[in-house]
Amino acid sequence: MDSAHTCFVHRGLFRSNPAQFINVVIRGTNDRVVAETKGENQKKSGEKDLRVLTNKKEIRHVDEYHYPGSLQIDYWFGKSHLVTHLHVTPNDTGKTSVYIRMGLQFGFFTRAIYPVIWLITRKVVKQDRAILENQQRMISRMGKRSFHHSLADMSAVMLSDLYKSGPRANKPEWEQEENVSFKL
Numbered sequence: 001m002d003s004a005h006t007c008f009v010h011r012g013l014f015r016s017n018p019a020q021f022i023n024v025v026i027r028g029t030n031d032r033v034v035a036e037t038k039g040e041n042q043k044k045s046g047e048k049d050l051r052v053l054t055n056k057k058e059i060r061h062v063d064e065y066h067y068p069g070s071l072q073i074d075y076w077f078g079k080s081h082l083v084t085h086l087h088v089t090p091n092d093t094g095k096t097s098v099y100i101r102m103g104l105q106f107g108f109f110t111r112a113i114y115p116v117i118w119l120i121t122r123k124v125v126k127q128d129r130a131i132l133e134n135q136q137r138m139i140s141r142m143g144k145r146s147f148h149h150s151l152a153d154m155s156a157v158m159l160s161d162l163y164k165s166g167p168r169a170n171k172p173e174w175e176q177e178e179n180v181s182f183k184l
C-alpha cells in the first residue's frame, strides 16, 4: 500500500521519478484499510513506463487491505482494468510466502497486453523481493525493526496499526479518514 516506493524500486518500469502531485484518501474501518489515489496521469516528462498503456487517461487506483494478510489492488484507465490479489502468510521466522493472482481487461487488446503485463509483473516482483530480502537482512543484523514513516506511506502506517491491534469487531462503525497529497 506504499505507492511512493514504486517511483524508486520500480523506476522506469511501473512508475518513474516522482513528478506530479496526487491526492490519496485513506479510510480505515474495523478490519480494512482502503486507499484511493486520484489525479495520476501518464507523465509528459518523456520518461516511458507502464503508464504508456493508459493512453493518457486518468489513472484511478484503489488499494484495499483486509486483515490479516490480504490485499486487492485495482487500477482503472478509462474502461480498462487491472486487478491484483495478494495473500500473505508467514511460514517461518523472517520468512513470508506471498500468493499473487492477477486479472486484466483491456477490451480488444486484452490478449495482446497479457504477455506484456506477465513479463513486467515478474520483474516488479523480483525488484520487490530484492528490497524486502535486503530489509530482512538489516532487521536480522540489528536485532529489531526501526521504521520511519512519511506522509507518502500513511496507508502503510494505518495497515501496520491494524495488523498489530487486530480487527475491532466490537466497533463496526469505527472509521478513520486521512487525506494526503504527495508526488508520484
Ligand SMILES: [Fe+2]
Residues within 6 Å of the ligand: 005, 006, 009, 010, 124, 128
Ligand atoms: Fe513494489
